[in-house]
Amino acid sequence: MKLEENEGFLSYPRTEAATLDNQSCGRSEGLRSRSSIIISQSADRSIFTSRISPTRERVEFLLGEHDEEEDPCPLFTQLNELFPVQDDVEWRETARWILFEEKTEDGGERWSKPHVTTLTLHSLFELRTCIEKGTVLLDTEHRSFKDIVDHVTNLKIAKQSINQEDKKNISNVLNRKHIHQTLKSRRRTVVDLIPSCRAGNKNKKSTDVEFSELPLKDQLKNKFRRKITEGTEAANILVGEVDFLDKPFASFIRLKEPAVLGSLTELPLPSRFVFILLGPRSKIRAYHEIGRAIATLLTDEIFRRVAYSALSKEVLLAGIDEFLDELAVLPPGKWDPTVRMQPPKFVPSPRKRKINLLKEIKMYCNGSGHNPDDKLGHIYPHVSEELKRTGKLFGGLVRDVKRKAPWYWSDFYDALNIQCLSSILFIYLATVTNSITFGGMLGDATDNMQGVIENFLGTAITGAIFCLFCGQPLTIISSTGPVLVFERLLFNFSKDYNLVYLEFRLWIGLWVAFYCLLLVATDASYLVKYFTRFTEESFCALISCIFIYDAIKKMVHLADQFPVNWQYRINDVTQYSCVCVFPDTGNDSSINATEFVTSNSSYMELSEILNWTHVTQSRCKDFNGRLEGNSCSYVPDVYFMSMLLFFGTFFCISLFKHFQSSRYLSSSIRKLTSDFSVILTILIFCGVDFFCGLETPKLIVPSEFKTTNPNRSWVVFPFGGNPWWVCLLSGIPAILITILIFMDQQITAVILNRKEYKLKKGAGLHLDFFWIAVLIILTSFLGLPWYVSATVISLAHMNSLKMESTQTAPGEQPKFLGIREQRVTGLVVFILTGTSVFLSPVLKYIPMPVLYGIFLQMGVAALGSIQFMERLQLLFIPPKHQPDLLYLRHVPLRKVHLFTVIQILCFVILWILKSTVAAIIFPLMLLALAVIRKAMEWIFSLYELSWLDEILPKDDSKEIVSKVEDVDSSDSENSELKYQDKTPEINISVN
Incomplete structure (x- = not known):
């Protein structure tokens, strides 16, 4: 146990500081007096010295010594104050x-909202004096609060700071x-309000007003424990x-070892620190x-590390100086100190602050300022292990298998979470809708050689095989728009x-x-390291806009099937009619049904029909009748109801997604809702559609397995239908589709x-592409x-x-874990x-506008989370x-706008290519995006591209960026700036 004590304080202090050795940045064991006030301790920021201060050196030594150790335990800090209660006092x-x-x-009946602590500078000076002049016990072995109090007071007596009477009074007060x-229950409130009950307090047993050495029931039942992470310790301030x-x-x-100090703390947590400050009256x-100041210091991770590791009082003082x-x-006349500052969305990283501190020390010790070469570490990215070439045949594939094999069985038991159930239902509906949509378009493009049922079967077989053996099982494979374009061109050519x-x-x-397997064998997937955010966002924005456009287009075209009666007049309701007319008798609506027999009905069915004006539309068509009248095409409000379902779905999903960050209900309910x-x-909206009773278009799923055509x-047999030379000629168009599949994948x-x-199990680019090649053989x-x-x-x-x-502290935003x-x-x-064919009786109740609304929300969410769209808004x-x-x-703003304009031009070219007969060269344009990005280095400096993209x-680059700034110190990685958030905003675009 270390003991440090001085007397006479609560005045502006003069400090002792460790000095540097005369040699450059050498550490000195000795201490010398320095007559200066506290503010001079920050000499490392002083303009009158070129050397690092003892403060910074001591903290750097401490942090460097424990650099490899785990971070200190989180602390729950509690401030207790002494209040008079009639003739007694209580904490x-x-x-x-x-x-x-x-x-x-x-x-005292509720907690305030969490807020950032604001301190007066004077309180920090006074706290520093308390540590410097007061008693500091480090690594005491006492296990109870009473023993700690007795030990501290005995030390004070030994130093003749207090007498025996003071010791007795101090012990009595602290206990x-x-x-x-949590103890302010309704019973206590009633006691406070009824004077007669107050009078009865005098007859209480001594145990009712004394400190309890054991945790109370209220401590054990405190629900606030849910906010506390495992391993948290307590700091008590009195x-x-x-x-x-x-x-x-x-x-x-x-x-020395944390101990549960009875009822001292709100929660039954083991206490590590105790700070006691008692003083004369009139200075409460x-x-x-001062109590708030020490509590705030203990919430600072750098000081907390110092407090856990300090071996002397001087180190604690150095931590305060840091x-x-x-x-x-903040200037007092420009800000109201009573205003409670809301917690920031992203708390600055203490690890980065520690790294910056150590870097600054090293630069001073090396006798240099900023090193320009350090900036290159910020600019040039580190190439991950998955993207490095092995130089061996199928070397990348073998490495992917070795990387993913240890995780294989965990890929199954890691799914034991209710979140996976939500993900399954969501992705299933998206996959079914996607299969039906593309199946219908494939059927139209290929004369039903490939249709909805083929798309269902192919999605099920290939998807299941891919998920079982691929390198990245989060990938969902499906038919895509670019491949559909190629299928249409291929069918027309044939x-x-x-x-x-x-x-x-x-x-x-x-x-x-064959081409894909050749790319796998040569580790060609390493080329993806040249796909920067410029290429990714251009492709993502294109796919998102395509499906936003298609979702709205499908809704607009519903008016063809369910027309809007724009010229309807309620006053002309008597002029509207629609009757079923028998084709052989003109307008005579009453016939002898026995004279008409069709292949669609029996004699007995027709004999029952005497008046054709009562026949339904479907029955009229079955009997080859015809509909006559100006109201035969009237559809009551189906189109507008579909629009209501469409936009209602879009806004409702968005509302539920953001509900998790709202203030309503409990956090578990909000998360489950999200x-x-x-x-x-x-x-x-299925319920809304059902209760409204309108015949909106529903999801149509095939009810049996049979080929569409x-x-x-x-x-498919490889020979017999085409000339022998077709098998050789096929290699030419295969090059284009290979480029398309490679780029898309x-x-x-x-x-x-x-x-x-924050994926922990690694990627498998080569392994994924290998299975894509194998599945292409199967589906062909x-x-x-x-x-x-x-x-x-x-x-x-991934988003689901x-x-x-x-477990988040009050005021803390949930952290993204991966x-x-x-x-x-x-x-x-x-x-x-x-198995959707067997679920068609249930799926047929889902309105198609609801599914289109899901696609709209996914596309809009994608565009709203990419930097390209933000820079596009900056133009206006x-x-x-x-x-x-x-x-x-x-x-510079002009460079930002120029970068955006180039990206817009690339986007427009991609859109034009996919929409015209030039779609055959669409794969080449995707490849050209990487070339265009490379050419942009002639327009923008590497420094500018490091921020915009x-x-x-470049392993051999020697370029030194001329404009060097201390970005790390000026721009916190976790400030409230949108793109400094390290939690990824998952882009959801529609394929």
């Missing part, structure tokens, strides 16, 4: 801290009963004024502020030259698989495997569509599996897709109203 909890301060409001917020002391009594105690406000170095002071489409397609598929947002929305079989893979998503022989990674559903899949911290990596959700989704915002974004601080990897 009451007035504030608490985990990250932010919570105060007991006036009346009085401690009242916490301040108050008494009438028997002439000067302050201050002690800082650190226990000063004592209160805190003062980082302190920001039709024009009298070729058997499926046989021709089989040989193209075999060539594509996880099941899509399912809840579908159920709500009866003229084809389930297996790998761009999505790069987005899914970004380091911001079965005449099923080709499948690649679907950007939309894959990213939506985001993990966030459940993605729940497993294979079960994708596997179950594809199995359910294959005057500079003085633009948000404070990091890249606007470091890049990402720098292409």
Whole structure:
């Protein structure tokens, strides 16, 4: 146990500091006096010295010594103050801290909202004096609060700071009963209000007003424990004024082993620190502020590390000085100190602050300022292990298998969470809708050679195989728009030259698989490291806009099937009619049904029909009748009802998604609502549609397994339909489709495997592409569509599996922990897709506008989370109203606009290519995006590109950026600037 003590304080101090050795940055064991006030301790920031201060050196030594150790335990800090109660006193909890301060409001019945602690500079000076002049016990071995108090008071007596009477009074005061917020029950409130009950307090037993050495029941039942992470320790701060002391009594105690100190703390947590400050009357406000100051210091991770590791009082003082170095002071006339500052969305990283501190020390010790080469570490990205070439045949594939094999079984039991159920239902409906949509378009493009049933079967088979054996099981494979364009061109070519489409397609598929396997063998997937955010966002924005456009287009075209009666007049209602007329009798609506027999009805059915004006529309058509009248095409409000379902679904999903960050209900209910947002929305609007009773268009699922075109079989034979030379000619168009599949697959893979998503099990780019090649062979022989990674559903899949911290301190935003990596959700989704034929009786009740609304929400969410759209908005915002974004601080506005304009031009070219007959060269344009990005280095400096995009990897680059700024110190990585958030905003685009 270390003991440090001095007397005479609560005045502006003169300090002792460790000095540097005369040699450059050498550490000195000795101490010398330095007559200067506290503010001079921050000499490392002084303009009158070129050397690092003893403060910084001592903290750097301490942090460097424990650099490899784990971070210190989180602390729950509690401030107790002494209050008079009639003829006695008691301790009451007035504030608490985990990250932010919570105060007991006036009346003591509720906690305030968490807020950032604001301190007076004078209170920090006074606190420093308390530590410097008071008693400091480090690593005491006492296990009870009474023993700690006795030991501290005995030391004070030994130093002749107090007498025996003072010791008795101090012990008596410190051992009085401690009242916490949870103890202020209704019974206590009634006691406070009824004087007769107050009078009865005098007859209480002594145990009712004394400190309890054991935790109370209220402590054990406190629900606030849910907010406390495992391993949290407590720090107890006791301040108050008494009438028997002439000067302050201050002690800082650190226990060698944490111990539960009875009812001292609100929660039954083991205590590590105790700070005691008792003083004469008339200074209670000063004592209160000093208590808040030490509590705030203990919530600072750098000081907390110092407090845990300090071996002497001087090190504690150095920690306080380092805190003062980082302190920001607000002018009193420009800000109201009573205003409670809301917690920031992102708390600055203490680890980065520690790194900056150590870096600054090293630069001073090396006798240099900023090193320009350090800036290159910020600019040039580190290439991950997955993207490095092995130089061996199939070396990347073998490395992927070795990387993923240890995680294989965990990919199944990691799915044991209710979140996966929500993900399965959401992705299943998205996959079914996508399969029906693309199946219908494929049927139209290929004369039903590939239709809805083929798309269902192909999605189920290939998806299940891919999820079982791929490298990134979060990937959802599906038919995509670019592949659909190629299928249409291929079918038209076959039709024009009298070729058997499926046989021709089989040989193209075999060539594509050969090219893909060749790319896998040569580790060609390493090229994806050249796909920067410029390429990813351009592709993502294109796919998102395509499906936003298609979702709205489908809703608009519903007016063709369910027309709006714009010219309807309620006064003319008597003029509207519609009757079924028998074709052979003109307008005679009454006939002898026995004279008309059709192949669609029996004699007995027709004999019962005597008046054709009562026949329904469907029965009229069955009997070959015709409808006559100006109201026959009237459809009551179906179109507008569909629009209501469409936009209602869009807004409802968005509302439920953001409900998790709202203030209503408990956090568990908010999270559950957010996880099941899509399912809840579908159920709500299916119910709305059902109760309204209008015949809105519903989801149509095939009810049996059979080929869409009866003229084809389930297996495609390679020979017999086309000339022999077709198998060789097929290699030419296969090159284009290979480029398309490679770009489509790998761009999505790069987005899914970004380091911001905190994936722990690694990527498998080569392994994924290998299985894409194998599945292309399978689907080509079965005449099923080709499948690649679907950007939309894959990213939506990841979004539905985001993990966030459940134990958060009051005021703290939930931390992004990563993605729940497993294979079960994708596997179950594809199995359910294959069995959808048997679920058609249930699925037929889901309105198509609801599903279109889901696609709209996914596309809009994607566009709202990419930097491209934010820079696009900047074109229309005057500079003085633009948000404070990091890249606007470091890049001239004209360069930002130029970068945006280039990206817009690339987007427009991609849109034109996919919409015209030039779609055949669409794959080449995707490849050209990477070339265009490389050419932009002639227009923008690497420094500018490092902020607007990402720098292409260059192992041999020697360029030194001329404009060097201390970005780390000026721009906190966790400030409230949008793009400094390290929690990824998962882009959800629609494929």
